[in-house]
Amino acid sequence: MGKLRIRHLLVAGGAGFLGSAFVRDRLRADPEILITVLDTLRRPGAGADLDDVGEDGRFTLVQGDVRDRTVVERLAAAVDATINFASEEFTGSGVADGPALARTDIEGTAVLLEAARKFRHQRFLLVSSGEVYGPLKAAANREEDRLAPTSLPASVRAAAEILASAYQASYGVPVLITRATTAYGPRQPVNQFVASLIASALSGQTVLIAGNGSATRDYLHIDDQVAGIARVLWKGEPGTVYNIGDGVQISGSQLAETVLDACGKPSSLKRLTREGPGWSYAVDPRRMRPLGWDPLVRFPEGIRQTVDWYRRNESWWRLRAVA
Amino acid sequence: MGKLRIRHLLVAGGAGFLGSAFVRDRLRADPEILITVLDTLRRPGAGADLDDVGEDGRFTLVQGDVRDRTVVERLAAAVDATINFASEEFTGSGVADGPALARTDIEGTAVLLEAARKFRHQRFLLVSSGEVYGPLKAAANREEDRLAPTSLPASVRAAAEILASAYQASYGVPVLITRATTAYGPRQPVNQFVASLIASALSGQTVLIAGNGSATRDYLHIDDQVAGIARVLWKGEPGTVYNIGDGVQISGSQLAETVLDACGKPSSLKRLTREGPGWSYAVDPRRMRPLGWDPLVRFPEGIRQTVDWYRRNESWWRLRAVA
Numbered sequence: 174m175g176k177l178r179i180r181h182l183l184v185a186g187g188a189g190f191l192g193s194a195f196v197r198d199r200l201r202a203d204p205e206i207l208i209t210v211l212d213t214l215r216r217p218g219a220g221a222d223l224d225d226v227g228e229d230g231r232f233t234l235v236q237g238d239v240r241d242r243t244v245v246e247r248l249a250a251a252v253d254a255t256i257n258f259a260s261e262e263f264t265g266s267g268v269a270d271g272p273a274l275a276r277t278d279i280e281g282t283a284v285l286l287e288a289a290r291k292f293r294h295q296r297f298l299l300v301s302s303g304e305v306y307g308p309l310k311a312a313a314n315r316e317e318d319r320l321a322p323t324s325l326p327a328s329v330r331a332a333a334e335i336l337a338s339a340y341q342a343s344y345g346v347p348v349l350i351t352r353a354t355t356a357y358g359p360r361q362p363v364n365q366f367v368a369s370l371i372a373s374a375l376s377g378q379t380v381l382i383a384g385n386g387s388a389t390r391d392y393l394h395i396d397d398q399v400a401g402i403a404r405v406l407w408k409g410e411p412g413t414v415y416n417i418g419d420g421v422q423i424s425g426s427q428l429a430e431t432v433l434d435a436c437g438k439p440s441s442l443k444r445l446t447r448e449g450p451g452w453s454y455a456v457d458p459r460r461m462r463p464l465g466w467d468p469l470v471r472f473p474e475g476i477r478q479t480v481d482w483y484r485r486n487e488s489w490w491r492l493r494a495v496a
Numbered sequence: 497m498g499k500l501r502i503r504h505l506l507v508a509g510g511a512g513f514l515g516s517a518f519v520r521d522r523l524r525a526d527p528e529i530l531i532t533v534l535d536t537l538r539r540p541g542a543g544a545d546l547d548d549v550g551e552d553g554r555f556t557l558v559q560g561d562v563r564d565r566t567v568v569e570r571l572a573a574a575v576d577a578t579i580n581f582a583s584e585e586f587t588g589s590g591v592a593d594g595p596a597l598a599r600t601d602i603e604g605t606a607v608l609l610e611a612a613r614k615f616r617h618q619r620f621l622l623v624s625s626g627e628v629y630g631p632l633k634a635a636a637n638r639e640e641d642r643l644a645p646t647s648l649p650a651s652v653r654a655a656a657e658i659l660a661s662a663y664q665a666s667y668g669v670p671v672l673i674t675r676a677t678t679a680y681g682p683r684q685p686v687n688q689f690v691a692s693l694i695a696s697a698l699s700g701q702t703v704l705i706a707g708n709g710s711a712t713r714d715y716l717h718i719d720d721q722v723a724g725i726a727r728v729l730w731k732g733e734p735g736t737v738y739n740i741g742d743g744v745q746i747s748g749s750q751l752a753e754t755v756l757d758a759c760g761k762p763s764s765l766k767r768l769t770r771e772g773p774g775w776s777y778a779v780d781p782r783r784m785r786p787l788g789w790d791p792l793v794r795f796p797e798g799i800r801q802t803v804d805w806y807r808r809n810e811s812w813w814r815l816r817a818v819a
Contacts, residue, residue: 242595269666271606271659272565279602279655283594307665319642320658328662332602332655335643336594339651342630343592 177295177407181207181252185239185285186259188212188219190361191300195258195399200226202403209233209248215264216362218493239281242288249288254296256406257285257333262326263365269325278329279336286340286348297337298349298406303391303418305331305352308452315457316352316414323452334414347411351402354418354456357475358395359482363494367392367476370429371483372490374436379444384451386426386443391418391455394470394479404464416456419468425451431473435480500618500730504530504575508562508608509582511535511542513684514623518581518722523549525726532556532571538587539685541816562604565611572611577619579729580608580656585649586688592648601652602659609663609671620660621672621729626714626741628654628675631775638780639675639737646775657737670734674725677741677779680798681718682805686817690715690799693752694806695813697759702767707774709749709766714741714778717793717802727789739779742791748774754796758803 182199186192187210199206214220214236226232237244239259249255261270261277282299289297305328306314307321320335322328334350341348357367370380393401401417409415423431429443461467470478483490505522509515510533522529537543537559549555560567562582572578584593584600605622612620628651629637630644643658645651657673664671680690693703716724724740732738746754752766784790793801806813 240595271610271663272563272603275598275603275606275659280595280598283598287594317642319640322658322662323665325659325662325666328659331658335645335654335658336598336648336651339645339648340594342646343648 179254179295179407180205181209183248183252183255184208184210185255185257185281186212188214188223188234189216189258189263190365191356191395191398192258193222194358194360194395195256195402196223196232197226198396198399199403200229200231207231209235209252211235211237211239211244211248212259213238213264222360240276240284242284245284245288246291249292249294252294254294254406255285255289256298256300257282258300260326260330263362271325274325274329279332282333283336286337286346290340290344290346294346296347296349296406296411298351298402299333299337300402301330301334301350301352302327303352303354303416303454303456305334306456309455313420313455313457314416316416316460341412349405349409349411350414351405352414352416352456353398353401354391354393354454356395356398357392358479361395363490368483368490370432371436371480372494374432374438374442375483377438379442380429380433381444381446382425382429383446384425384449385447386429386445387424388451389422389424389453389455391421392423392428392472393417393419393468394475397468397470401461401466404461404466408464415460416458417461418456418458419471420458421472422453422455423472431476432480435477502577502618502730503528504532506571506575506578507531507533508578508580508604509535511537511546511557512539512581512586513688514679514718514721515581516545517681517683517718518579518725519546519555520549521719521722522726523552523555530554532558532575534558534560534562534567534571535582536561536587545683563599563607565607568607568611569614572615572617575617577617577729578608578612579621579623580605581623583649583653586685594648597648597652602655605656606659609660609669613663613667613669617669619670619672619729619734621674621725622656622660623725624653624657624673624675625650626675626677626739626777626779628657629777629779632778636743636778636780637739639739639783664735672728672732672734673737674728675737675739675779676721676724677714677716677777679718679721680715681802684718686813691806691813693755694759694803695817697755697761697765698806700761702765703752703756704767704769705748705752706769707748707772708770709752709768710747711774712745712747712776712778714744715746715751715795716740716742716791717798720791720793724784724789727784727787731787738783739781740784741779741781742794743781744795745776745778746795754799755803758800
């Protein structure tokens with residue numbers, strides 16, 4: 174792992190679905206690592222979701238906002254690197270509000286970047302999304318393609334990327350960016366896409382797919398997502414971007430049928446909104462290969478394992494769905 | 497002007513150099529127009545700079561922040577269109593602070609966009625900058641080129657553009673974007689680039705140019721800038737971007753010598769920092785032609801006229817330089 178010496182890591186938004194999986198994975202994989210999580214814990218149940226690592230002496234959870242310079246500077250002073258998962262999209266409010274998204278995703282990133290600059294962090298990794306490219310036009314998107322996000326949550330992530338790149342250009346902050354495809358797996362809140370389908374199916378409700386079911390996405394299991402992000406943090410080239418995905422396009426219909434089948438429910442529960450094909454999204458992940466990363470959990474096995482988890486942990490998601 | 501009926505315009509950041517020139521130009525050109533300016537008036541002297549139109553019954557000045565949803569909604573409810581000049585870069589603080597830039601330029605734009613969406617404005621024009629393309633690589637930048645800003649002020653403007661485009665894509669807000677080259681002209685605060693050279697030259701101080709003087713930019717007189725922006729607002733195609741510049745590249749050395757000559761000072765006052773060539777910037781303005789716009793004030797005549805103004809209005813800029 175070269176000359177990098179990341180012993181203590183600040184994980185902003187580390188109590189979310191992606192962030193907490195990353196934290197768990199790192200604590201498991203690296204006995205030397207110290208991790209400080211900064212999270213508002215606004216998502217229902219977020220505080221309890223890190224209880225399993227709460228006793229670990231290498232782990233510290235701080236409740237606070239990424240926009241709070243005082244808190245961020247205090248934490249940043251003690252660490253070697255920052256990784257930012259914090260996004261308003263996943264706080265649970267459910268309504269896309271431009272100013273609120275701008276505050277958490279962009280201003281929050283700016284505050285973290287200022288601190289990373291001030292305390293000369295060895296790495297600053299911004300967790301972004303493949304949706305920053307906008308809907309698929311022709312071939313799967315490469316990292317150098319233009320950013321043309323059409324949704325507000327994707328647009329603020331693209332904006333945060335641009336700001337991060339300017340910090341690299343202006344001040345030499347060693348910025349890395351990951352653009353991942355749609356994540357799924359255990360502990361995904363049921364207001365997020367794949368988990369919502371699983372919860373509906375297990376409850377015997379209809380599984381709703383936007384459009385006529387033909388639009389495709391690339392679904393990546395949470396374990397592979399966070400392993401990919403860790404690879405980029407430790408092995409990626411600062412100043413560059415990495416697409417993370419398994420390169421397999423799954424249609425909405427296929428996804429719904431796979432979920433229903435894994436839940437032991439009839440495919441007749443699938444409902445298409447039938448308003449045209451909808452949008453497809455795809456990223457080309459070939460830059461990940463030289464980092465030694467390859468997805469290990471493939472579709473549809475990953476979906477089946479995930480459904481098993483939701484079946485065994487019904488109280489977990491029912492509690493969070495109510496909140 | 498087609499089916500557009502913009503009778504009342506909200507001008508955010510309308511007390512700044514560009515914004516106030518736009519307001520003055522519109523009040524002069526259009527007897528029917530009503531203009532409401534929203535501005536924090538944080539720039540030293542900003543309040544007084546619109547005194548000359550203060551008595552005009554068609555003009556209203558509101559001191560307030562673009563991030564204040566209550567104020568913005570109250571004003572937006574009464575107008576047909578919004579134009580946003582508000583940028584932290586020009587408030588006079590002088591230090592590029594990422595979080596502050598993100599708040600004013602991006603969150604502020606988001607608040608205005610939400611209001612434009614809610615009150616179904618006929619147009620939303622975001623005043624951006626040619627620096628969003630980043631330093632010149634080969635040919636002058638076209639509107640479809642990728643955004644690769646390297647400075648913080650340019651990066652937040654690029655970010656605001658991306659957010660505005662997402663509002664167009666998601667909600668059909670009729671967004672227009674202008675990317676202008678470096679402005680100069682009367683009433684430019686002397687902490688901004690061209691005016692700072694003029695003030696130095698008139699004071700008999702050295703005129704400092706970054707780099708070895710060979711890097712080029714396109715300088716556009718304020719009258720042409722605001723005429724171009726008005727053309728785009730009334731005649732531009734929503735959902736698109738317009739480069740505004742006169743397409744003439746002027747080197748830093750040429751600029752300094754022109755300023756010194758116009759001020760009657762020896763060219764020996766020119767100082768180059770001699771740290772390499774520095775960056776050049778250039779935009780291709782050909783999309784402006786079909787809108788019937790062409791610059792009328794050319795370099796170096798525009799510089800000479802501007803120097804005359806600064807000579808005749810020494811108290812104006814000396815007062816603001818002190819503040």
